[in-house]
Amino acid sequence: MGNLLSSCFPPKADKKKNRPSLSKRFSNAPPLGTSGIGSSNRWSKIRSSRKDKQEEALIQEQALAAAAYILQHQQQNGGSGGNLPFDRSASLRYPAPGPKKQSLPRSSSSRARSLTDPLLQPQQLVHQLESYFCPTEWLQQGPLLWDLKIDDLETNHFILVHGGGFGAWCWYKTIALLEEGGFKVDAIDLTGSGIHSFDTNSITSLSQYVKPLTDFLEKLGDGQKVILVGHDFGGACISYAMEEFPFKVAKAIFISAAMLTSGQSTLDMFSQQDVALASVSMRSIPFAPILEKLSLSNKYSSVRRFYIETPEDNAIPLPLQQSMINANPPERVFRLKGSDHAPFFSKPQALHKLLVEIAKVPLEPVR
Numbered sequence: 001m002g003n004l005l006s007s008c009f010p011p012k013a014d015k016k017k018n019r020p021s022l023s024k025r026f027s028n029a030p031p032l033g034t035s036g037i038g039s040s041n042r043w044s045k046i047r048s049s050r051k052d053k054q055e056e057a058l059i060q061e062q063a064l065a066a067a068a069y070i071l072q073h074q075q076q077n078g079g080s081g082g083n084l085p086f087d088r089s090a091s092l093r094y095p096a097p098g099p100k101k102q103s104l105p106r107s108s109s110s111r112a113r114s115l116t117d118p119l120l121q122p123q124q125l126v127h128q129l130e131s132y133f134c135p136t137e138w139l140q141q142g143p144l145l146w147d148l149k150i151d152d153l154e155t156n157h158f159i160l161v162h163g164g165g166f167g168a169w170c171w172y173k174t175i176a177l178l179e180e181g182g183f184k185v186d187a188i189d190l191t192g193s194g195i196h197s198f199d200t201n202s203i204t205s206l207s208q209y210v211k212p213l214t215d216f217l218e219k220l221g222d223g224q225k226v227i228l229v230g231h232d233f234g235g236a237c238i239s240y241a242m243e244e245f246p247f248k249v250a251k252a253i254f255i256s257a258a259m260l261t262s263g264q265s266t267l268d269m270f271s272q273q274d275v276a277l278a279s280v281s282m283r284s285i286p287f288a289p290i291l292e293k294l295s296l297s298n299k300y301s302s303v304r305r306f307y308i309e310t311p312e313d314n315a316i317p318l319p320l321q322q323s324m325i326n327a328n329p330p331e332r333v334f335r336l337k338g339s340d341h342a343p344f345f346s347k348p349q350a351l352h353k354l355l356v357e358i359a360k361v362p363l364e365p366v367r
Contacts, residue, residue, distance in 0.1 A: 150182045153359060155225040155250045160187040161213060163232020163257070164285040167194025170231075173348035174355070181356060188213050190237060192286060203286035206294075210237045217245045225250040227359055230257045232316070232341070233285070236266050239294055246299040253358055255351070256310040256341055259324045262296035269320060305330035306358050308343075308351075315341040332361070 150156045158178055160171045168187035178185045191209050192200035203209050220226070228249050230238035235257025242249050258266045267290050307330045311318045325333055334354050336343050343351045 157184040161230045161234035177352040206289040206292040209289040243300045309335040310339040313341045
């Protein structure tokens with residue numbers, strides 16, 4: 001009977017014995033290094049993604065901590081500490097000669113930063129940022145530039161001087177931005193320009209052309225100083241004023257302007273072809289002042305000068321601007337990236353930032 005049953009119903013196979021081994025079950029799996037379940041690339045990508053997320057979280061945490069500290073620092077100073085000049089997109093700044101800036105400390109290992117690594121305290125982070133952006137001698141002289149308040153400046157009074165063919169009206173955006181920041185601003189209409197009613201054909205000298213500017217400076221009280229800003233031919237005009245009133249001018253800013261040397265006229269900058277073109281085209285601009293050669297002395301040289309380059313300028317091309325800078329070097333040179341010949345129209349915000357930055361550049365030592 002038993003034999004009959006065994007022949008009809010064969011014994012059950014032992015599942016454990018017949019189960020293929022782990023190596024056999026995956027015998028068809030692709031080798032390591034190829035795409036598929038066993039791919040090492042997949043796991044390396046997952047690990048890399050996790051590290052990226054961890055680093056992003058760490059950076060965000062440090063940034064929030066630094067922002068909180070800066071906000072607290074500004075509130076403690078009355079909320080008028082100014083903006084930290086960390087924005088590097090508006091302009092390219094040429095550093096003054098001196099010792100190299102300290103670099104931020106870097107890890108000596110090549111491994112990725114982990115969340116278990118100690119975090120910098122907010123004050124330590126801000127101190128390292130200050131050390132990176134500022135030379136050591138700056139930090140030893142007291143408040144940094146962005147900590148300076150308008151009332152602490154040598155002067156907060158801007159005088160804006162237009163170029164040839166323009167008038168005081170061209171500065172309307174710059175005036176609004178500066179006044180909003182608490183600065184005092186006056187824009188001058190030179191003789192025969194803007195709303196100044198005078199026949200430009202009757203102007204025979206540079207002194208006559210700049211008389212509205214010199215009259216304004218002459219009326220300033222004793223000890224009062226201003227920051228002169230000249231654009232285009234206005235550069236020659238503020239140079240004349242600097243020679244006449246050096247003790248009333250704290251700083252002079254040339255924006256794509258004629259920054260001449262003694263014995264040079266504005267037209268001396270240009271080629272004979274440009275002079276011929278100007279003589280035909282520049283009918284609304286008094287021609288005699290442009291032809292007049294400046295006589296500059298140590299009075300002019302005693303005024304601190306700054307130059308703002310406009311690289312996309314077709315009226316006064318960048319090479320011509322740089323040739324004037326090389327012939328008569330100012331204290332510092334700034335570049336207004338992407339600006340054409342009229343940055344008060346095309347780049348008003350960026351121009352405003354540079355004007356405020358220059359206004360905050362303190363006396364020696366240059367910081």
